[in-house]
Every structure is written in C-alpha cells, then in structure tokens.
Amino acid sequence: MIDQVFEFVQNHPLLVGAFLLVLIAWLVYETRSASTNALTSTQATQLINREDAVVLDIRENKDFKAGHIAGARNIPQSNLDSRMNELEKVKAQPIIVVCKHGQSSGAAQAKLAKAGFERAFKLKGGMAQWQGDGLPVVKK
Numbered sequence: 001m002i003d004q005v006f007e008f009v010q011n012h013p014l015l016v017g018a019f020l021l022v023l024i025a026w027l028v029y030e031t032r033s034a035s036t037n038a039l040t041s042t043q044a045t046q047l048i049n050r051e052d053a054v055v056l057d058i059r060e061n062k063d064f065k066a067g068h069i070a071g072a073r074n075i076p077q078s079n080l081d082s083r084m085n086e087l088e089k090v091k092a093q094p095i096i097v098v099c100k101h102g103q104s105s106g107a108a109q110a111k112l113a114k115a116g117f118e119r120a121f122k123l124k125g126g127m128a129q130w131q132g133d134g135l136p137v138v139k140k
Contacts, residue, residue: 037109038124041133044096047121053094056087058108059127067137069098069130077108084115094119102126 009016039047047053048071055072057064064074075083077099087095095117099105105122112120123130131137 037113037121038102038106039096039121040124041130041135044121044123044130045135047094047096051094053096053121054087054090055096055098056108056112057098057127058105059098059100063100063127065140067127067131067139069127070136070138072098072138077104080108080111084111087112087117091117094121096121096123098123098130099126101128 044053044055048055055069057068057072057074058077058080059068059074060076061074064072068074073086075086095112097105097109097112097120099108099122102123102125105126109120109122125132127137
C-alpha cells in the first residue's frame, strides 16, 4: 500500500503539489476565519453578564424551543434579512450569534457586521458546545 502511494507521488508530482497547496490554503483560511469574532462559551458568558450582550439564536423554532440560552432571541437564519429591523434597538450592544454546531453562525454574523452591527460575534461550537460545557439552557 505505501509503495503504491510513493509510486503515485513519483508519477504525478504536479497533481500532488497542487493538492498540498490547496490543502495548506484551506487550513490557513479555516484557522483565520474560525478565530475571527468567535467567542468561547466562557467569553460569551462574560460578555452577557458584564455588557448585557444580546444572544441571537438563528436555529429553527423547533430547535429553539427544545433548548436555548436564557434570554436569547430567535430569528431563524432564513428570516434574518427580513427581520433585521427587530435588532435595530440593540445595535449598540454586543450581539452573540448562536447556531446548532457553530457552522452557520459565521454567515449570520457577517450579515450583521455588514448591516452596521459593529460588535457582532459568533459562538464557537454553537449550542452543542454550550451544552457540552454544562451551561444552562431554557426550554419553552
């Protein structure tokens, strides 16, 4: 098996080089974008307690009702553009965007930043990480 890998690398150096270049570029991109405006559960809790941050849960209503962070507002990601005006009152406050696993909150956070919300953050790992850290959730 290993002999076949070495043979492939020797026979296709450009293909292997291109693959490695794309892999490195992707890793750099992911590393940079993951840390941009992302908060851990601890940092989010501190921001909520110290600066009265608004928690914006972008999951669907069904998931929101199954368990969410206390005081969170639910605006599903599919409705965010049409309901952005609901957040105008809290534009000066920090906003923490929460999704299920922390993967789709980045897009919503970018939309908020583009709309002028200067202190928009995303929760690393989403609700899965929040619950994994043993932090409380409210069920409605």
